[in-house]
Amino acid sequence: MATVTLKPTKVPELMFEGYSITPDAFAGKTPAQIADLPGHEGKIVMKLGDFFEVTGNAGDTAADTNIVINGDCTRVKYIGARMTAGSVTVNGNTDMYLGGWMKGGKIHVKGNVDSFCGIQMQGGELVVDGDAKNHVGCAYRGDWRGMKGGTIRIKGSAGNDIGTFMLGGTIIIEKDAFIHVSTHAEGGTVIIKGDVEGRVGGQMVKGDMYVLGKIKFMMPGYQKVGTVEKEVDGTKATFDHYIGDLGERHPKSKGEIIYANLYLKAAA
């Protein structure tokens, strides 16, 4: 394994689109070649070297390449987007689209991230130690094909529209979330360990949701069908089991209608 270190040297005037900051783009390149990789600032094509000092070595392949960013990337978008292997560690915050469309490898952000992290993710692991803004693991605007695989873990809280149109994979929010969880989802699992304001599972066709805190406003399209014991991400608890969204179409399997499941931790 080889490690490339990026040190931010200049705050972009507009947001910098760091879509080249991936193990795939770095693999097999020298620091000078990496500094020469493109990125947009507005409509102008800039170079990574305009905003970062590049040191260290890349591996021969993406899988052999670790990227460490030492500093703040609050104005850098698309870090790790579309990566297939290797790792990216950010010792700071990042802007939008962190790990969007990623297929493999691991991203670890030690600060907070803006919106659209893990959008339409297909595989790999994305961990954020701080908070995430909106649209964690959701579909691209307008698209009906959301996150398909992989795991997103937000150790802080998240905003609205989590797992919209989700088809597979797992999203874990360790603290609270705001509104719109798994809207339109047809698969996958969302676990919220804190409280949610509401609109959980609206128009959801299939898939699972776990809420370990409280839901302030339940969707009217969910019906309680029982109580179950479950272990979720290391927590064992009793859950009220709801199915829904009853206002949405649902597929049939072996003659049985398949609903989405909401497991809400039962009051002690």
Place this chain on the structure above:
Amino acid sequence: MADGELIVKGGYVVDPTRKIDGEVADIAMKDGKIVDKVSSSAKVIDAKGKVVMAGGVDVHSHVAGPKVNAGRLMRPEDKLLSGTCRSGMAQKNGYRMESGFSIPSVFRTGYEYGRMGYSFVMEAAMPPLLAPHTHEEIHDTPIIDEAALPVFGNNWFVMEYLQKGEVENTAAYIAWLLKVTKGYGIKVVNPGGTAAWAWGLNCLNLNDNVPYFEITPAEIIRGLIEANEYLGLPHSMHLHQNDLGNPGNYKGTIDALKIAEGIKAKNKFGREQVMHSTHLQFHAYGGTTWADFNSKAKEVMDYVNKQKNITIDLGCVTLDETTTMTADGPFEHHLHGLNHLKWTNVDVELETAAGIVPFVYDPQSKVCDIQWAVGLELALFAKDMNRTFITTDHPNAGPFTRYPRVIKWLMSKKAREATLGSFKHKDKVIEATNIHGIDRELSLFEIAQMTRSGPAQCLGLKNVYGGLAPGMSAEVAVYDLNYKNMPSDPEKIEAAFQRAACFIKSGEIVVKDGEVVSNGHKKTVWVNVKMPENPQVTRDVTQAFTKGTYTMNLINYPVREYLAPHPYVIDVDVEA
């Protein structure tokens, strides 16, 4: 450029209007027109070893107007992976950014047609009430000349006049509407069916009753053909048939085509057909369900081949993710029920409706593959390529940017077999279609008929577009294909037609080596019918606006001059 003089030298000329098939010749141009010769100071374009054709003519494409724009708004994801939204071109040459795949932005629309060497495109369905928007978009689309067909097949005035057998009043109303909307001709979409949709119904059969109007689709079709010939319009009645896209619809399709039997074209534009039946691919299906769905392209083309007063376009499925959009409102609702994707539905007062649904023509789906075969089979069974035109009903069966791929499939059995061989359900597709057994490969001459001379004549524009005879507009496309030595690799055919080596639009070089080098000087083409005022029609139209049947005032209805600032008006005189 001396006095606007240009000469394309030494190419293999393919021009069906003059029966020229691969002759090495020069094409001279002066002041926007093709001429016999030019002075020695003319700018020379070397076309040696390349194919030279007239600019392409597209008879049916949805490229401007409210439903196209609603499609763009509805599908931001269509722009995400569209490739050239950040093409170097915008920055390199100072041209406009391009975006969108199945519903490209107006700039991308103009640039892509230009790169393919196309001169003219017909916007195939303009809701009259929203004609101003349609013309604004047309004006904003660079390079290509455009016209638009207002829709009449579900129009209340038309249905009321025709129900009473009043062809003359229908014609007078059409003449008025073409003038105020700057329209080109008569488009008919699911006649009666879209009007029935306002009641939540449809007309799948030619003899179904249209609720309230007490008329049938067959009567609307026949009446509009008669009105068209009464006026002597450059184009014929242009029909999107009833029962689109359903298994077993081919019988109804042939019955609708039969309505044209015995009617003769009357016009001074050299048009021979009285009915253009569009995107026939969607109307040539056998079977009773999606399970026994199969191709009836042969049966439909057997009829088309012997009936000389009909023209058709293919509507080829290109196996892409695209966006369907049509004035066939009930069909879009039906489609939404099949694929569960997002759906837009709009009603346009007394005139029409529209629906939009994204659609993925998945190569792993047997049904989509059969549709793909049907579109190509129609062309391969056609006997008269001057009556058979290449379209994808853009964007319904695929984007217009796939015409080069359709050409590749039509010119190369090897290319068809390669696509067929990639299907998961190949054997079932072969069983349900004829494509595997067809060896025919179309020639460049036949492709030029289908994309140049044929559609130009069908639209009554054969003196302007579609050929390279002196006096015609200087529309010349040069393709990097050696007529004498066509590539054995079909991919090279597609590549050559995708990016013209050179394209001259109205005497100006707009594309060089596949890249746009000028925004050109596009024109809006419309038809101005001159006939004596018809007092009853004037009274009926005025009342519809004053009595509140329309939600707007008559004075606000017409398309203002500034929306079509570069008009090319075709006058039609109707005697009293």
